[in-house]
Amino acid sequence: MNDLMEQLPRPMVERIGRMSGMALRSIIALIDEQPDTFAALVERIGTWDDDPGRTPMPLPRYQFAIREALRIVNDALTAIEERSPLPNEVLVEGACDLIKRLAPAQYREDALAKMAAFPAGSEPMDISGGEDAGPVDFVIAAAAGAWLCGGAGGRMATLENIRLMLLQQVRNAESTATGAPERERVDQVSDEDALALLADLYDEDYAHLIPGPRERGPWEWDMLAVLKTHLLETPADATSPNQAKELKTRLLTVLQAAAATQRTKPSVRTVGKRTQPKRTPKRKRKGK
Structure with missing residues (x-):
């Protein structure tokens, strides 16, 4: 646990860890196409603060989970756009496909309506939901993260390594929530x-x-x-x-x-006469 977390009240540390873990598990559930698991996690994020003995938190219930999902979105976009730009509409189309097939029915229509309003091209696109963010905004953020981490239409390689990275972060977050000592954590x-x-x-x-x-x-x-x-x-x-x-x-x-x-490579080097390029004579310098 880092120095900042050690300075926070224990109930807040537990909440941060749980929300982070559930947000990341939600992305994994969408990657694995497990709608029931995803629906249960969306619901649990919204009800966790209602458990007996919980300390009321000032932030909206879904805000931290959305931030965690957006952290994954931003990391994936950074990796992809190092090679080529990713237009907004491509991300929207990919996330909408997951929402249509895997999102809880009660949030699906509103999520798709919000996605349809996002600008095309490379205009700034805010999918955080703002101050009034709720379950619909979390569904959008998680779907965007899952589509990107799930391959982004062939733009991201090594899917299993990405999934492992997400699960390692889940285990670290859950260990933070329980207050497990470093020596007892299993995240590697x-x-x-x-x-x-x-x-x-x-x-x-x-x-x-x-x-x-x-x-x-x-x-x-x-x-x-x-x-x-x-x-x-x-x-x-x-x-x-x-x-x-x-x-x-x-x-x-x-x-x-x-x-x-895999691409088949020729086992024998092509044999033939190599033509040497003609050299162009150097331009003579003019004397003084």
């Missing part, structure tokens, strides 16, 4: 533990298929991310047969995606 998984799980799922030879960090390609990082994501939530020795089957399916999906994106 080592390569060794991930490879050991891979060996358990198949056999020892499979673990040797993934090289060291410097030699890994995107699909190998994604395979490790799948395994680490599982281990953040479930110990290896508690992995059920159904979970093992699901892990194998996800690993196979990563491998299939890798195979689909």
